[in-house]
Amino acid sequence: MRDVAIIGTGMTKFGSLGRVTSRELVTSAALEAMEDAGVASSDIDAVYIGQLSGDIFEHQMHAAPGIPDYLGLPNVPSTRVEAACASGGLSVMHAIMAVAGGFYDTVLAAGAEKMTNLPTTHVTEALSMCADDVFEVSLGVTFPGAFAMMARAHEKEYGTTAEMRAAVAVKNHDHALLNPKAQFHKKITIEKVVNSLMIADPLTLYDCSPITDGAAAVIVVPWEDRKKYDGIAVKVRSFAQASDTMSLHDRKDLTGFTTTKIAAQKAFERAGLEPKDIDILEVHDCFTIAEIMALEDMGFYKKGEGGRAALDGETRRDGSLPVNVSGGLKAKGHPIGATGVAQIAEITNQLRGTAGRRQVPDVEIGMTQNLGGSGSTIVCHILERGD
Amino acid sequence: MTEDRINRVIEKYEEEINNNKLTGVKCQSCGHVMVPPRPVCRQCRSPDVEIVPIDGRGKLLTWTIIHVGPPSYENQVPYTVGIVELENGERLTGIVDIPATELTYDLPVVADFDAEREGAARLRWKKAVSGQ
Numbered sequence A: 001m002r003d004v005a006i007i008g009t010g011m012t013k014f015g016s017l018g019r020v021t022s023r024e025l026v027t028s029a030a031l032e033a034m035e036d037a038g039v040a041s042s043d044i045d046a047v048y049i050g051q052l053s054g055d056i057f058e059h060q061m062h063a064a065p066g067i068p069d070y071l072g073l074p075n076v077p078s079t080r081v082e083a084a085c086a087s088g089g090l091s092v093m094h095a096i097m098a099v100a101g102g103f104y105d106t107v108l109a110a111g112a113e114k115m116t117n118l119p120t121t122h123v124t125e126a127l128s129m130c131a132d133d134v135f136e137v138s139l140g141v142t143f144p145g146a147f148a149m150m151a152r153a154h155e156k157e158y159g160t161t162a163e164m165r166a167a168v169a170v171k172n173h174d175h176a177l178l179n180p181k182a183q184f185h186k187k188i189t190i191e192k193v194v195n196s197l198m199i200a201d202p203l204t205l206y207d208c209s210p211i212t213d214g215a216a217a218v219i220v221v222p223w224e225d226r227k228k229y230d231g232i233a234v235k236v237r238s239f240a241q242a243s244d245t246m247s248l249h250d251r252k253d254l255t256g257f258t259t260t261k262i263a264a265q266k267a268f269e270r271a272g273l274e275p276k277d278i279d280i281l282e283v284h285d286c287f288t289i290a291e292i293m294a295l296e297d298m299g300f301y302k303k304g305e306g307g308r309a310a311l312d313g314e315t316r317r318d319g320s321l322p323v324n325v326s327g328g329l330k331a332k333g334h335p336i337g338a339t340g341v342a343q344i345a346e347i348t349n350q351l352r353g354t355a356g357r358r359q360v361p362d363v364e365i366g367m368t369q370n371l372g373g374s375g376s377t378i379v380c381h382i383l384e385r386g387d
Numbered sequence B: 001m002t003e004d005r006i007n008r009v010i011e012k013y014e015e016e017i018n019n020n021k022l023t024g025v026k027c028q029s030c031g032h033v034m035v036p037p038r039p040v041c042r043q044c045r046s047p048d049v050e051i052v053p054i055d056g057r058g059k060l061l062t063w064t065i066i067h068v069g070p071p072s073y074e075n076q077v078p079y080t081v082g083i084v085e086l087e088n089g090e091r092l093t094g095i096v097d098i099p100a101t102e103l104t105y106d107l108p109v110v111a112d113f114d115a116e117r118e119g120a121a122r123l124r125w126k127k128a129v130s131g132q
């Protein structure tokens, strides 16, 4: 197996992008990533595209060949990866595995979703299809609802309050002010989060990530080839994936995700690292409670300490553990298939020192956690600054 | 198991729940009981499972009041959904027909069935009265 590098990143603006297809969005992100990497289109051996649902959002299935088609590379093999909101992270993971295994040398890993074509209730329905259709969705469960039931369980077990959850949203909105590609550039307050429209009690509108259009892309090459290109390389130290039951009720612990624990532990083991070695994180804050649970389950905080850490500002850009400096899903936006790719792009840029105004100084090792369904899929990546 | 060797556990569950009966499956190898039913035992991985009746009494573990629902529930908002632990330790999700002010952790509940819906969607939870 070969070591693997990420040498280029690209991302469209995230937001409500009007009349445009996800194919066009991926094309823009891919061209930006190839330019950043110093890779020519003709170098691309394979494409992976993370996408939840071109069929429901755009009446377009078979997303994969459309990407190389639009890049002028119609015969390059292309594969769509679908794992609910973890589609993007798994797209990059499959690109890494293909390069590590020696099957391809230069791979485009991308992700995209075009969600704003549909009204909110229909988006809610489409996303709920990532839960168990027979034993959850038919009974009125929505994704905000599933995470709300976990928020309540976490509140009962550890006393995690609405203010602690709100602190996550306030922080990520503050972070997004420095990200020109983020969906929101709007400062909010704890009072605003707590008093906003109730979506699924106890989660309010500002506890939830938005409906977003957007695409992100990275270029994956063998570590030994990194000097062939102009792009600044970061090294992939490890990745790990875990699955769990489709239904939330089939798991004993409702205050966190066993999948996050397993994937993070495996990623740490494979890299020979521990939580204290990580300088910066992008985690899956689809709902505020999800960021709190992720940091606890990954081992950065003891169970029940995640909410306090957010309230005390420890996870802010200038805190002891910067989390979601990009703005996270909450404020950068959450175009489902693009999210996991955008997380990896952000960590890559932070480690290379190319994150612009939101650059965190002196970060050497970063980690991502990307979640699908109600935690039924988790994928973690650990990246390290290159030479 | 049917002639085609497909163990249709969901179809059997839905046939029974349409008659207002809650069911699960019992592993014929180790005796483990699972609700909702599944085709392979979670404990010993045996595929030899048979449908069995299940006592519908349990306690409310957690819940949410949903204010933004999917199209099929749009005209019912706000509605409450909860996860219930049955007396055998198995768990199920369902609509909770209990006023918000009366919802508490570990509240005793009992399975009820929505006559207006078909199959798995019929499951609801109502407050258990003593002796029920």
Ligand SMILES: [Zn+2]
Binding pocket: B027, B028, B029, B030, B031, B032, B041, B042, B043, B044, B045, B046
């Ligand atoms: Zn068994």
